[in-house]
Amino acid sequence: MSVASMSMWCRASCRASSLSLLVGGSTGPLLGGIHNNALVRTLSSSSASAAATPAAAAAVAPEEPPPVEVFVNGESVQVPKGVSVMQACDAAGVDVPRFCYHQRLSIAGNCRMCLVEVTKSPKPVASCAMPIMPGMQIHTETPLVKKAREGVMEFLLANHPLDCPICDQGGECDLQDMSMAYGSDRGRFVEEKRAVEDKNLGPLVKTVMTRCIHCTRCVRFATEVAGVHDLGVTGRGGSAEIGTYLEKALTSEMSGNVIDLCPVGALTSKPYAFTARSWELRPTESVDATDGIGASIRVDARGHEVMRIVPRLNESVNEEWIGDRGRFSYDGLRRQRLDAPYVRGEKGAPLRKATWKDALEAAAHGLRSTPSTKLMAVAGKLADAESICALKDLMAMYDGQNLQVEGVTPSSDAADVRSSYVFNSTLERIEEADAILLVGTDLRKEAPLLNSRLRRSAVYDCVPVASVGPDVDLTYPKKDLGDSAKAIDDLLSGASAFRAVLDGASKPAIIVGAHVLSRPDAYGVLSKCVQLANDVGCVSGDWNGYNVLHECAGRVAALDLGFVPGPKADVATAPGFVYLMNADDEATLASIPEDAFVVYQGHHGDAGAARANVVLPGAAYTEKGATYVNTEGRVQRTKRAVPPPGSAREDWEVVRALSEVAGLALPYDDVDGLRVRMAEVSPTFASVDSVQQSTIWLNGSTYAASKGSSKASTAPFTSSISNYFQADVIGRSSKTMARCVETRGEMYAKTHDVGSTLGELGEPSAHPLGD
Amino acid sequence: MASKLALNAAVSELRFVLCQSSPSSAGTREFVSKSYEAIKKANPRLPVLIREAAGAEPSLFVRTAPQGVEKRLSLANLNAADVKKALESLAK
């Protein structure tokens, strides 16, 4: 077992102790006292101001104690001091059944399925909650253990309904699987089974609470990882129930993860309910393209349809969680799709279905007949690297230099130095930061997975977090420094108290939200941020704490490929021909003049297609093997899980075909050739699944050319995402996402009716919902 | 110095490719770190892309309008002064 996962475990146990006090549940009694220091820190952190000195966190940096030898079924294994018996068994490769234990959650020790025998203990012990002792003899295969586990299973099944044939968890249910090993072939109970009323947790999570075995994984996830105190246990013993107490939907942006965590069919996916059985699905390992994090996902498809999306394990990106948009917006992949090319006859006429030949000819004519100074291309939020590269090369052949990335104020400086636009510290190492400043971002909407990492730092390691930007509830304490560039000036001048915290930190980090990039004064603000990063020592040795958080999957690739205006591009000239590659933003469309000839390439009939003169249908991220670069600069590749609908094609092929019809063919005719070209443009594309660190950090000269022309204004910072669920065309086409927005809206209205009493109770105000 | 780095007006993109650590990239690294600002000053609207990847051969790419033709020059083992010369030979 790796050292990393052990330290993870120590954190978990520290959370265990805090849980025992906070909810008074039955917790690991033996481990409760081990991390008293951690407990005190944890509890004080919630009341202390966010500006606690980072020295406190640094002072208790653990030293590695020597490993301890224990024996599992007679085999010797070396494990770090203080781990649990279950961890030792895992390290020895011995499987111990479990329901309540989860390596990323605190220890509850309440299902008793993990019983093992240890020498000198008269009774079997719950291995997840029992720390090892040097020389301990652990036995997992004895008749006593088997009998004890069978007893536990019998009690669990006593009240569990026998509805596996109609249960969505069937086929992937821990309880079902373990009953094969430990279940009895007949029941001894004649009493009536207990029944529990189902709870309404909103449009995403379906409940059948009679199936619940009270492992409390869902409660611990909500409280510890998601940071929302929505779920809890009410009642005791036979009348214990999991629920929200007052009926309300889960308010987390990562609530769907409780579905994966629930070991039985009590919590299942509402949109997926009764649509497929797990064994009918064809899994494809892919990458999420609905946000800038690029979580590893598995796309489960049946026939030509995506049936569901679930996370895959990837420690350096998403651990094992994904956000609700990535998980549930897949039904948007079936609606509003562009399945054929369209051409608009003349101005004002409606779009009409056309053949590929006609559509490409119309687009090629527009491209050829426009003078090069009036050509413009926009790389949108969902565009993949292959098509961006092909489009850039195509525009270069026609000397179209006005290239823009959606959501970035056009500037020839924007893509110069890679360290100026990626999340340099990487997602994994941001947890090493000991002071964090957020600029112009609402992490909860832009990157819920990153937010949960920051929550871990802020709550369990007491890392001070401050924010210049929207005043929102991030689920952990943070200091609000204001919402305009003035607050950054105060930090620069030292007038702000948080400056001392950043100065005192050994690994300070600044996270700049994508909103900043889209402001007219972007480069003024960015140069201030870079200046601050230099002043507080964000960049030293192998630590670069200057981070730009992108909220969409397409942007870093576009910047890596240098999709920026060239020297002859006059951004002010009204373009006569515009190529929109997956670009649907209002701001983009508003900048296009009435009489421009617009070609839209993309997969959904949304705003971009509505404005277009020619529509070229492309493939969505589940339908192509395409490259996306996440906010860290990690190059990742999706796989085709289902074919694109109708006559839609993979996006780079469309650009290649257009280049040929227009008369100057691009020099590559297969995807490998194109990828070689991408690696030539930016060698980072040569290594898939890894982050190429950008070590060149040009102190302050990064925005040399454009900072003078854009002075920071006093306009308030907001988030780049105002509506989490409908941030992209897929979300906007999804019924499930629409339901989420509706539910959140209703809840918002409700909480605001009773706002006064909640206010007195000091409740945090409701998260600004999908408004 | 700045005036010397003014490049041909037809140049539409400069790209420096280098490795983060290899000695053969050291000169290129030194050149871009020191001269980036000067290049930018002399050619304010020219994208000067600096891209690093482990093991990449240090190279210079110059793209010129109007056909977008790209020329590449290897910068392996060149020192900063030679990199400057290479840039001038390709982009002046």
Ligand code: SF4
């Ligand atoms: S609902 Fe599922 S996860 Fe939650 S306590 Fe019950 S069985 Fe455990």
Ligand code: FES
């Ligand atoms: S896994 Fe140990 S008690 Fe549940």
